[in-house]
Amino acid sequence: MARRESIILFGEGKTEAVFLQHLHTLYRDGIAARVKVDAGQGGSPKQVAERLIKKHLNLGAYDRSLLLIDSDLPLDEIPASLLVKHRITLVTSIPCLEGVFLSLLDDRPPAKERHQSRNWKRRFQKNHLGTDRNAEIVSKLRGKCPSLFPKQLVESTRSSQPTLHNILEFLGL
Secondary structure (H helix, E strand, O other): OOOEEEEEEEOHHHHHHHHHHHHHHHHHOOOOOOOEEOOOOOOOOHHHHHHHHHHHHHOOOEEEEEEEEEEOOHHHHHOOHHHOOOOEEEEEEEOHHHHHHHHHHOOOOOOOHHHHHHHHHHHHHHHHOOOHHHHHHHHHHHHHHHHHHOOHHHHHHHHHHHHHHHHHOOOOO
């Protein structure tokens, strides 16, 4: 019997990992590969990529990986050769994952506030999680992901949301 492909979905931080886990749960039956979801601890894009490599990819346990990272920091510091060598698919959230969330929920901040990631984050946390306390954000998001981002919404917005489309395409969906 052929070995099943093994992939890792790695988020820049815990928020990204919660969302990746939610997508994995929504589509579990349609994914042919074995999937693990994990999170970095933030930092520069290069630091997050190196953490993925050291923690998971150097061990050779995964056939390929997806790295979900915000685009609010310079991504060009991650050498393309590093991504190719370790079979990492880089998916960016523009400007940040909360921006993707607000896009899916059709709740973008006013144009004058769109240039800074912190405005997107604050708006999502206040309007959809009911908190701006860092200690509560991840647990609230974990609890609210199913109601905020049901499969029907994910499916209907996939083609207009590049980040979401790229994640689902990586999963073979």
